[in-house]
Amino acid sequence: MPLPRPLPPIHCVAIAATLLWTAHSPAAAQSVERGAALYAAHCSSCHSADQHGDGPAHRGVVGRRAGALKDFDYSPALSASRILWTRATLKAWLRDPEALIPGQGMDYQLDQARDREDVVAYLATLKRLPSPESAAR
Numbered sequence: 001m002p003l004p005r006p007l008p009p010i011h012c013v014a015i016a017a018t019l020l021w022t023a024h025s026p027a028a029a030q031s032v033e034r035g036a037a038l039y040a041a042h043c044s045s046c047h048s049a050d051q052h053g054d055g056p057a058h059r060g061v062v063g064r065r066a067g068a069l070k071d072f073d074y075s076p077a078l079s080a081s082r083i084l085w086t087r088a089t090l091k092a093w094l095r096d097p098e099a100l101i102p103g104q105g106m107d108y109q110l111d112q113a114r115d116r117e118d119v120v121a122y123l124a125t126l127k128r129l130p131s132p133e134s135a136a137r
Contacts, residue, residue: 035122038115042108049126055106060128061085062120066101077103090120 039047046054056072063086067079081101083089089100094116097106110116 030117030121032118032121032125035118035120038110038119039122042110042115043119046108058123059126061126062087062090062124075103075105077101078105087120087124090123091116094119 043055043058047056047058049059050057052069052072056069056074063084066081066083066085066089067074078101081104083101085093091113092100093106094110095113096109097104110119
C-alpha cells in the first residue's frame with residue numbers, strides 16, 4: 001500500500017473548517033471522526049496506519065510496547081523504553097514526547113488536550129489485523 005499523498009489545499013481548508021466547527025460544538029466526549037481529521041492533518045506526513053514512514057505504522061499501537069515493531073528503526077531511547085502504549089501514555093506522548101522518553105526522535109506535539117484525546121480515540125480504532133497464519137485456520 002503506498003504512502004498517503006499530501007492533501008490538496010481545498011481539503012486542508014475543509015478539514016480546518018471542520019476542526020474549528022467541532023472545537024466549538026457542545027460534544028465534550030472524544031470524537032473518533034475529529035481524531036481522524038487531526039491525524040490526517042498533523043500525523044500523516046510521518047505516519048500511517050499500515051506503512052512505515054519517518055515514523056512507525058500505527059495499526060495496533062494501543063496495547064503495543066513502545067519500540068516493539070521489528071521492521072522499524074526506532075531511536076535507541078524508544079527501543080530501550082519499557083512503556084506500553086495505553087490511552088494514557090499516548091496522551092502523555094502527544095503532549096510532550098521528550099518528557100515521556102528523553103532522547104526519543106519525535107519533535108512534534110499536540111498542544112490542545114482535546115486534540116490529544118481525539119487522536120488517541122482514533123488510534124484506538126486501528127486494531128491489529130489477524131496474522132496470515134491465524135487467518136488461514
